[in-house]
Amino acid sequence: MSALQQPxxxxxxMTAADLPSAHALSVQLKWxxxxxxxxxxxxxxxxxxxxxxxxxxGTAFACPQGGFTTIGLVIVSDDYQGKGxxxxxxxxxxxxxxxxxxxxxxxxxxxxxxxSQGFVEFGRIQQHQGNANAPTPAALADGEHCRVLNAADQAxxxxxxxxxxxxxxxxxxxxxxxxxxxSVGIERDGQLCAFALLRPFGRGRCxxxxxxxxLEQAKHLIAVLLxxxxxxxxxxxIPADSGLGEWLASAGLKQVDTVAQMAxxxxxxxxxxxxxxxxxxxxxx
Numbered sequence: 001m002s003a004l005q006q007p008x009x010x011x012x013x014m015t016a017a018d019l020p021s022a023h024a025l026s027v028q029l030k031w032x033x034x035x036x037x038x039x040x041x042x043x044x045x046x047x048x049x050x051x052x053x054x055x056x057x058g059t060a061f062a063c064p065q066g067g068f069t070t071i072g073l074v075i076v077s078d079d080y081q082g083k084g085x086x087x088x089x090x091x092x093x094x095x096x097x098x099x100x101x102x103x104x105x106x107x108x109x110x111x112x113x114x115x116s117q118g119f120v121e122f123g124r125i126q127q128h129q130g131n132a133n134a135p136t137p138a139a140l141a142d143g144e145h146c147r148v149l150n151a152a153d154q155a156x157x158x159x160x161x162x163x164x165x166x167x168x169x170x171x172x173x174x175x176x177x178x179x180x181x182x183s184v185g186i187e188r189d190g191q192l193c194a195f196a197l198l199r200p201f202g203r204g205r206c207x208x209x210x211x212x213x214x215l216e217q218a219k220h221l222i223a224v225l226l227x228x229x230x231x232x233x234x235x236x237x238i239p240a241d242s243g244l245g246e247w248l249a250s251a252g253l254k255q256v257d258t259v260a261q262m263a264x265x266x267x268x269x270x271x272x273x274x275x276x277x278x279x280x281x282x283x284x285x
Contacts, residue, residue: 009050009057011048011088012049012051013048014042014061018047018056020035021055021056022038023035025058025075026075032203034200034201037201041061041072044172044175046063050085050088052080057076057080060073060089062097063285064096064097064100065165065167065172066162068166069101069102070103070104071103071104072281073283090117101263101267102119103264103267105259105262106260107260108260122261123239125238125239126237126239126255126257127255128245128248129233129235129256130252131252132226132234135226137224137227145187146184146185146187160193160211161211161276163270164209164270165211165270169209169280172280179199180199181228182228183196184221184224184225193213194274196224196225204234205232206236207278208278209280210222210276211275211277213273215243219244222244222277226251234253236253236278237282242278
């Protein structure tokens with residue numbers, strides 16, 4: 001091959017058969033994702049890979065959620081950096097957005113790059129994790145009580161998740177309902193008004209999404225879930241302005257990272273008096 005010739009990298013949609021090699025990329029980066037976590041994203045997203053011969057060297061996902069698409073796990077193998085591969089993967093992910101507004105969570109170092117592509121920061125997400133000491137659940141308002149969720153609650157949970165995130169969570173929640181270990185909600189006057197889910201993820205468990213009307217409800221739900229897994233390593237990703245940060249840290253879930261929420265257009269808006277206190281994952285929002 002001439003020194004002036006470029007390698008013939010192959011870009012194509014991701015399939016389930018690519019998951020072991022894709023997972024190996026995140027292991028190289030010391031990311032905690034299990035292969036099952038990759039599989040979940042592959043099921044609900046448009047995934048893309050790039051190969052050098054038989055070797056998978058890069059990935060990207062675009063997860064459609066109503067009028068928005070969240071882009072995540074844009075990875076290029078360390079020894080292929082600086083060759084324009086990441087930019088090409090982003091082009092494929094943006095193309096998959098079609099008319100939907102693209103969103104992503106960027107490392108703080110990556111913010112200038114995405115800003116140059118038209119993304120604007122609209123918030124930040126804090127990653128908290130550790131072996132928590134389950135705090136005493138915060139008191140609920142008169143007339144409110146916490147209970148375990150069941151299959152009959154799924155339609156209401158979806159409505160709350162959509163309102164709290166501003167996204168269409170139908171496909172994402174349908175997948176989560178299959179793997180959730182513990183799910184709790186707060187009911188008032190016979191109507192579910194807040195909920196939280198706990199499932200396996202990464203090095204242990206993940207809490208998210210958490211959707212509630214106020215901080216006290218969110219704290220109560222998280223404390224109830226933490227009490228279910230007293231010896232587990234737990235991760236939760238929260239909006240920086242949620243008010244949960246210091247409380248989580250005092251419970252043993254220390255802040256270990258911060259990423260920037262960015263959108264190429266108007267970001268999603270909450271509705272119906274609820275908000276999202278914890279995201280599903282950074283890749284999904």
